[in-house]
Amino acid sequence: MSQLCKIVPERCIACGLCAVYAPEIFDYDEEGIVLFAQEPEAHQQFIPEAKQDVVLNAYKKCPVRAILLES
């Protein structure tokens, strides 16, 4: 089942952890603020099952809850 992932760039403190744990999903803008690697303009994205473990890890590591998950 797909999972919906949302990002809240206003909360992001540019720590870089999410892209360490899920580099195929998360990337940064020029100020280090989170965005989706494949869809830089989007604030939400469906995560395929094969990537849900790494995204869950990134979600847990984000210190400011700038990554949200909904199933």
Ligand code: SF4
């Ligand atoms: S882990 Fe959270 S605070 Fe750190 S870069 Fe990613 S979204 Fe931003």
